[in-house]
Amino acid sequence: MTDSFDLSVVDWSKAQFALTAMYHWIFVPLTLGLGFIIAFMETLYVKTGDEEWKRITKFWMTLFGINFAIGVATGIILEFEFGTNWSNYSWFVGDIFGAPLAIEGIMAFFMETTFIAVMFFGWNKVSKKFHLLSTWLVAIGANLSALWILVANAWMQYPAGMHFNPDSARNEMLNFWDVLFSPVAINKFLHTISSGFLLASAFVVGISAWYLLKNRHTLLAKRSIIIASVFGLLSSIFVGLTGDGSAYQVSQKQPMKLAAMEGLYQGKEGVGLVIIGAPNPSKTYNDDKDAYLFKIEVPKMLSILGYHDKDAFVPGIKDIIEGGYTYKNKDGQEVVAPSAAQKIEKGKLAIQALADYKTASDSGNKEMMAYHKKILDENFEYFGYGYIKDVTSLIPKVPLVFYSFRIMVGVGLLFIVFFALVLYLVVEKDIAQKRWLLRASILMIPMAYIASQAGWIVAEVGRQPWVIQDILPTVAAVSRIGVGAVQVTFFLFFAIFTTLLIAELKIMFKQIKNGPKEGGH
Amino acid sequence: MIDSTYILLQQYWWLIISLLGSILVFLLFVQGGQTLIYTLGKNESERTVLVNALGRKWELTFTTLVTFGGAFFASFPLFYSTSFGGAYWVWIAILFCFIIQAVSYEFRTKPNNFLGHRTYEAFLQINGLLGTILLGTAVATFFTGSQFSVNKMNLTNIGNPIISSWQTPWHGLEAALNLHNLSLGLAVFFLSRILASLYFMNHVNSENIFARAKKQLLYNTIPFLVFFLTFVVWLILRDGFAVNPTTGQVFMEPFKYLHNLTAMPVVLGLFLIGVVLVLWGIGKSLLTNYFNGIWFTGIGTIFAVLALFLIAGYNNTAYYPSTFDLQSSLTIFNSSSSKFTLKVMSVVSLLVPFVIAYIWYVWKSMNSKKIDAEEMKNEGHIY
Numbered sequence: 001m002t003d004s005f006d007l008s009v010v011d012w013s014k015a016q017f018a019l020t021a022m023y024h025w026i027f028v029p030l031t032l033g034l035g036f037i038i039a040f041m042e043t044l045y046v047k048t049g050d051e052e053w054k055r056i057t058k059f060w061m062t063l064f065g066i067n068f069a070i071g072v073a074t075g076i077i078l079e080f081e082f083g084t085n086w087s088n089y090s091w092f093v094g095d096i097f098g099a100p101l102a103i104e105g106i107m108a109f110f111m112e113t114t115f116i117a118v119m120f121f122g123w124n125k126v127s128k129k130f131h132l133l134s135t136w137l138v139a140i141g142a143n144l145s146a147l148w149i150l151v152a153n154a155w156m157q158y159p160a161g162m163h164f165n166p167d168s169a170r171n172e173m174l175n176f177w178d179v180l181f182s183p184v185a186i187n188k189f190l191h192t193i194s195s196g197f198l199l200a201s202a203f204v205v206g207i208s209a210w211y212l213l214k215n216r217h218t219l220l221a222k223r224s225i226i227i228a229s230v231f232g233l234l235s236s237i238f239v240g241l242t243g244d245g246s247a248y249q250v251s252q253k254q255p256m257k258l259a260a261m262e263g264l265y266q267g268k269e270g271v272g273l274v275i276i277g278a279p280n281p282s283k284t285y286n287d288d289k290d291a292y293l294f295k296i297e298v299p300k301m302l303s304i305l306g307y308h309d310k311d312a313f314v315p316g317i318k319d320i321i322e323g324g325y326t327y328k329n330k331d332g333q334e335v336v337a338p339s340a341a342q343k344i345e346k347g348k349l350a351i352q353a354l355a356d357y358k359t360a361s362d363s364g365n366k367e368m369m370a371y372h373k374k375i376l377d378e379n380f381e382y383f384g385y386g387y388i389k390d391v392t393s394l395i396p397k398v399p400l401v402f403y404s405f406r407i408m409v410g411v412g413l414l415f416i417v418f419f420a421l422v423l424y425l426v427v428e429k430d431i432a433q434k435r436w437l438l439r440a441s442i443l444m445i446p447m448a449y450i451a452s453q454a455g456w457i458v459a460e461v462g463r464q465p466w467v468i469q470d471i472l473p474t475v476a477a478v479s480r481i482g483v484g485a486v487q488v489t490f491f492l493f494f495a496i497f498t499t500l501l502i503a504e505l506k507i508m509f510k511q512i513k514n515g516p517k518e519g520g521h
Numbered sequence: 522m523i524d525s526t527y528i529l530l531q532q533y534w535w536l537i538i539s540l541l542g543s544i545l546v547f548l549l550f551v552q553g554g555q556t557l558i559y560t561l562g563k564n565e566s567e568r569t570v571l572v573n574a575l576g577r578k579w580e581l582t583f584t585t586l587v588t589f590g591g592a593f594f595a596s597f598p599l600f601y602s603t604s605f606g607g608a609y610w611v612w613i614a615i616l617f618c619f620i621i622q623a624v625s626y627e628f629r630t631k632p633n634n635f636l637g638h639r640t641y642e643a644f645l646q647i648n649g650l651l652g653t654i655l656l657g658t659a660v661a662t663f664f665t666g667s668q669f670s671v672n673k674m675n676l677t678n679i680g681n682p683i684i685s686s687w688q689t690p691w692h693g694l695e696a697a698l699n700l701h702n703l704s705l706g707l708a709v710f711f712l713s714r715i716l717a718s719l720y721f722m723n724h725v726n727s728e729n730i731f732a733r734a735k736k737q738l739l740y741n742t743i744p745f746l747v748f749f750l751t752f753v754v755w756l757i758l759r760d761g762f763a764v765n766p767t768t769g770q771v772f773m774e775p776f777k778y779l780h781n782l783t784a785m786p787v788v789l790g791l792f793l794i795g796v797v798l799v800l801w802g803i804g805k806s807l808l809t810n811y812f813n814g815i816w817f818t819g820i821g822t823i824f825a826v827l828a829l830f831l832i833a834g835y836n837n838t839a840y841y842p843s844t845f846d847l848q849s850s851l852t853i854f855n856s857s858s859s860k861f862t863l864k865v866m867s868v869v870s871l872l873v874p875f876v877i878a879y880i881w882y883v884w885k886s887m888n889s890k891k892i893d894a895e896e897m898k899n900e901g902h903i904y
Contacts, residue, residue, distance in 0.1 A: 058901060065627055065902070072583065073623035079590055080605060080616055087606025091673070091684050094598025095858045102595035103869050105588030110876045113580040114883050120902040121577055126886050165859070169673040169684075170598075172859040348679070355677035387679055476676070479606035480683040481692060489613055496617070500624055503635035510633035 010478050012486040013085040019490065020077045021460070022453060023497045027071035027504075029452050032146055032193050033200025033235070034064045035139030039132075040227055046132045056220050057135075058123075059516035060204065063508060065120060070504045074497060085486065089467055089477035096162050096173045097152050104148035111141035146193050154185035156468050157459070158253045164380050166357045166373055171471070184249045188459075191242035194235045195452055198415055201232025202441075202448040205422055207512055209441035212432045217515050225426045233419035239412050244305060250462075251306030251314070254469060255327070256394065257462035259317045260401040262302060265291045267316035267325065273301035279402050285317045285395060317398075321391050338382075340391040343470075347386030350379035384466065387476040396464045404457040411451035418444055528854070530863035532835070534596035535853045537870055539830030541589040542660070543823045546709060548582040549656070550720045550819075551575050553713030555622075555649035558642060561721060561733045566894050569630070569903065572645075574724050574892050575717075576626040576904035581880070583623065595866055599671065599856035600841055603685040607669045608659065608693025615655045622648035626904045650710065657709030659693075661702035663833040664756055664778065666844035668695070671851070688845040701759075704752040711745035712799075712822065719806060719815035726891035735807065742803050757782070762842035764852050771839050771847040781832040788831045795824030 038060050045053035079101060083090050089097075118126055118134035126134070161178025162171045173179065205228045208221035251258045258264075263279035264271065277295030303312040315337070319325050323339030338346070353376035360368035388394060422441065425431040431438070463469060467477040554575045562568030594601040605612050621644035628634045629641040668688040676682045689695050696702050718738040722731050761777020764770070774780070782789040798821025806814030834840035839850035857863065890896075897903055 062902070066631070069624045069627035072580070073620045076583070076587055076619055076623070077616055079587060079594075080612060083590075083594065083601040083605025084609055084612055085606070087602040088676070088682065088684050090594065090598055090602035090606070092676070094594060094601060095862050098591070098595030098598050098601070098858065099862055099866055099869075101591040102588070102866060105584065105591040106869060106872055106876060109584045109587055110880065113584040114880050116580065117577050117887060118883055121900065122887060123901065124899075125889070130886075168859070169676055173862045173865065176865045351677050351679060355674065358674050358677075387682065476682045479609070480686050481606070481609050482690075485609060485692065492613075492617070496620060499636070500620075503624070503628055506633045506635045507628060507631040511631070514632070 006483050007475065009481065009483040009486055010475050012483055012490055013478050014474055016085060016486060016490045016493065017078075017081055018460070019494060019497070020074060020081060022456065023501070024071065024074035024078055025453065025456050026449065026501070027067050027074065028146070029196035029199040030067050030203055031064070031071050031142050032196030033198070033231070034060060034067070034203065035135075035142050036197065037200055037204055037227060037231060038064060039136045039139045040231070041224075042132050042135050046128050052219060052223070055516050056223055059220065060224070061119065062511055063207075066504060066507050066511065068116070070500055073500060077493065085479050085481075086467065086477050087479035089472060091170055092472055092477070093156075093159075093162075093171050093468055095170055096155060096159075096179060099173065099176070100148040100152040100155075100179075104145050108141050108145035108148060111137055112145065115141065143193055146196070147189050150189045150192055151180055151185045153459075154182060154188040155179055156466075157188070157463055158182055158184040158249070159468055159471060160184075164376070164383070166354055166376055167361070169354065169358075171468075184253060187242055187245040187249050191239065191246050192455075194238040194242060195412075195455060197235035198232055198239055198412075199448040199452050201228040201235060201419065202415065202444050204228035205232065205419075206442045206445035209438040210512070211515070213435065213438045213442075215432075218432065220516055222426060222431070225422060225431065229419050229423040229426060232415065233423055236412065236415040236419055240416065243409065243412065247305050248308065252328075254463060255315050256317065256320050257396065257401070257458075258306060259315065259320060260396045260398050260462050261405040261458060262314075263291055263398050263402045264302070264314065264316040265318050267314050267319040269303070269313045270300045270311045271302040271314040272297035272299045273305065274406075276406075277402075279399050281399055283398075285321050285392070317395055321394065340385070340388075340394055343382040343385040344388050344391070346379040346382040347384060347388070349386075350376050350383045351386040353379065381470060384468065384471045384473050384476065387473050388465070393465050396462050401458055401462045404454040404461070408451050408454040408458060411447050411454075415444070415448070415451075524860065527860040527863070530860060530867060531853045531857045533867060534592075534857065534863055535834045535840070536831070537873075538589070538593055538596060539827050539834070540823075541585060541592055542830050543826035545582070545585045545589055545656075546712070546826045547716065547819045547822045548578070548585050549653055549709065549713040550716035550815075551579045551582045552649040552653050552717075553710070553715070554717030554720060555645035557714060557717055557721075557734075557737060558645065560737060561730050563729070563733075566897070567727065567730060568642075569897050570725055570727065570892055570894055571721065571730070572626065572629065572642075572904050573897060573900075574721060577887060579622065579626055583619065586619065592866075596858055596863060597851070597853065597856045598858060599685075600851055603669055603671055603851065603856075604659075604667075604841060607685055607687035608662075608667060608696065609687070610691070611655060611659055611693030611696060615652060615659070618648045618652040618655070622652070629904055649713070653710040653713045654703075654706040655697070657706035658697050658702045660709075661699075661705035661752070662696050663830075663840050663842075664759075664761070665696075665699055665701050666762065666842035666850075667693075668845040669843050669849060670846045671843070671849040701752065701755050704748045704755065708745055708748035708752055711741045711748065714741040715745055715803060716815065716818060716822065719802060719818055722806060722812045723815045724888060724891055726893035731812070738803060739807055742807075762839040762847070762850055764837040764839055764850075764854075766837050769852075769855065771842070771850045771852075773847075777838065778832050781836045781838060782828075784836050785831070788828050788835070791824050791831075792828035795821045795826070795828060797821065799825060 038057055041053055041057040045057055115134040115137040119138050122131050160182040161175040163174050165172045204224050208224040211217045211221040265285060274295045274297045278293040280290055280293055283289045283291055300310040302314055304310050306314055315325050321340045323337045325337050326334050327337055329335045353372045357369055357372040360372055425434055465473045467474050558568050558571050562571045625641040625644040629638050669685060671685050673684050675684055718734040721734040757779040760773045760775050763772055763774035763777050798817045802814035802818030805811045834853045839852045841851035843849040
């Protein structure tokens with residue numbers, strides 16, 4: 001059979017998933033970090049008995065609640081969209097991918113849900129210590145939830161701990177610990193939650209700065225700034241360290257993503273890291289145009305970051321498409337990279353071997369089954385390439401990934417300086433007098449959100465066209481539904497999410513304006 | 522060769538899914554309650570008490586739904602793939618109902634909430650009405666079937682590698698036009714209102730609301746019994762989707778679901794005890810001033826729904842049948858995860874009693890005192 005379906009359904013399904021994920025990711029980072037900030041504040045209240053800390057805790061808790069509700073609303077869609085829009089994916093890797101989602105529900109969601117009720121409504125119903133424990137459990141539950149969904153996401157970027165079973169025509173888990181503790185998963189989890197901590201810290205510092213500018217709730221503001229700037233400084237340093245780890249993992253596991261992040265078309269040894277630059281938008285992988293309109297780079301830095309060797313060869317987009325360079329494979333052996341065309345051939349061989357295996361299996365011919373399985377196993381690492389028709393579709397959107405990466409890194413580094421400065425001034429000087437910094441602190445809130453979204457663009461757009469790296473492209477993962485249906489739901493979700501975002505912002509601004517006394521409900 | 526451990530794990534995970542599904546139906550009292558806010562609350566103060574009585578439980582229902590989905594994905598991924606990707610519109614409609622619910626409690630009374638509190642209350646009404654009916658209708662297709670085909674080897678068709686295909690352009694909406702499906706949907710809706718009435722009688726400290734809830738209990742019990750009996754009688758009389766355990770072939774068997782009940786006396790007992798408990802909780806609450814009926818009716822709901830799920834999947838039955846191509850029907854054997862994954866998940870499931878224990882402890886701590894208008898005045902965080 002060679003019939004085909006409307007390919008635009010793939011684009012609309014991708015757009016719908018991206019829309020949902022990006023809206024969801026507006027709210028989640030604040031939940032991840034603010035949960036801990038509130039827990040620190042309540043701990044101080046319980047330890048000191050100072051009612052002001054309770055008032056501070058309750059104020060931030062109110063903002064937490066508003067943000068949490070809309071995070072829940074957008075989160076449920078993401079889980080079910082794997083089924084509604086990516087039904088092939090759900091079968092092809094559901095054996096591995098489903099487990100973290102279920103564990104997330106059992107281990108994390110119930111913890112959050114149960115103890116959030118105590119956190120909000122239990123002040124007069126349970127003991128101080130039990131209330132404090134509940135607040136900590138909400139924060140831990142939220143971050144445990146992040147762990148499992150990020151383990152699942154990391155597995156999509158670097159499939160580990162599994163094998164392909166031709167009898168069931170799907171990938172099956174072989175080693176749970178390999179899935180949970182894959183280096184990509186560990187880095188991704190630590191990098192992502194610490195970026196959430198950073199964002200929440202910026203949120204608390206920024207709002208507190210506004211109060212100082214208005215000369216209102218100054219005690220709340222100063223105390224909040226101390227907690228948030230310490231947490232923010234530690235988090236931003238940790239974001240940098242784990243970001244370095246992530247870059248190393250990307251260079252080993254997803255070289256095309258790294259090349260797109262750098263706009264690197266032609267690989268070489270000792271490649272520099274572009275600090276500021278503009279990739280040439282008309283550049284294609286096989287022409288002779290300059291890759292950049294201009295650039296300022298740090299010599300050899302990309303080789304150092306990506307391979308921990310200043311003279312390491314970093315393949316560019318052209319190298320990855322045309323092959324021929326040497327690299328270390330999963331087993332640590334030096335091998336020559338095949339070209340994209342060769343990978344496509346190998347992918348087709350694997351797909352055909354699966355079909356032949358099935359035919360042999362139906363006729364009970366064990367010898368032929370073994371023969372075709374051998375071919376399938378030998379070529380399986382390129383299975384997904386069999387669905388690729390045009391090698392250029394293997395190249396992600398370079399300018400988008402390139403700029404997003406720089407925004408993420410640039411703003412991330414800026415935050416280290418920012419939190420250090422804020423902490424110094426709030427402890428050693430009178431920060432209320434530094435009005436320029438207070439104004440800057442307010443501006444840093446949207447900066448944190450922009451950097452956070454940019455991070456997701458790097459991670460997700462950078463790995464296109466793959467749903468599962470090298471094994472399943474989006475075109476083979478999508479559900480067979482009409483493009484019209486997906487268009488309708490895309491606009492439906494867009495309208496509802498946007499409406500709810502406006503409502504959330506209006507409520508949030510009003511609560512902030514009212515402050516802690518009039519805040520709450 | 523038959524792998525009895527694998528079969529046991531598949532059966533175990535169908536039990537877990539069934540248990541989650543049945544607990545979810547019990548927790549739909551939140552949805553039922555949302556449709557009663559204006560019926561039981563005659564002024565803003567009463568409505569606030571009712572909303573807050575539900576508001577401290579809504580996330581539990583929501584989380585159970587999410588976990589039900591996640592567990593289904595992990596244990597029976599072919600169902601996830603086939604049903605969600607095929608019956609697209611039904612699932613999207615259900616999801617839409619739950620999106621608008623998730624923000625409504627938190628946003629309802631907040632100043633400057635953009636849409637106004639009436640809109641958020643309308644969202645809660647929509648969630649309560651459509652959410653319950655659509656969930657019940659979707660579950661009824663476990664017995665009535667849907668029009669889809671499944672061919673895993675379509676993966677090898679490079680131009681169109683689609684494993685599951687829905688065979689009607691309605692993508693699940695057709696299920697709502699089937700009267701048998703609809704009878705379960707409406708039964709779930711009225712049951713959720715019964716449970717909500719009992720919950721309010723148990724948890725709200727107001728004589729007026731107690732009296733109105735009691736009246737609503739009666740008004741909703743009558744249609745519930747009509748639709749539930751319609752569904753059950755139809756179910757035990759209809760042909761079912763049986764599986765030949767040796768060949769895996771699916772075929773139609775007269776009175777299959779009745780046979781399943783008689784072949785599994787424990788399940789039959791569970792079903793009958795469940796129905797009796799449901800009626801006992803309702804009856805005692807109607808005839809006396811009893812306020813703990815929620816527990817009898819709630820536990821009865823869990824037992825009866827659990828039994829329905831079990832007869833859908835156990836005893837060589839296709840739990841997600843295809844009326845387009847019988848051999849595409851999903852059974853707990855042909856749609857499950859691998860033995861290894863089910864084993865891993867089974868270890869994780871050992872946490873479930875611990876989870877239930879802390880939920881119970883928190884529920885007990887938070888519900889030790891009935892909610893009333895006075896508490897609303899003193900509470901710092903109200904919906």
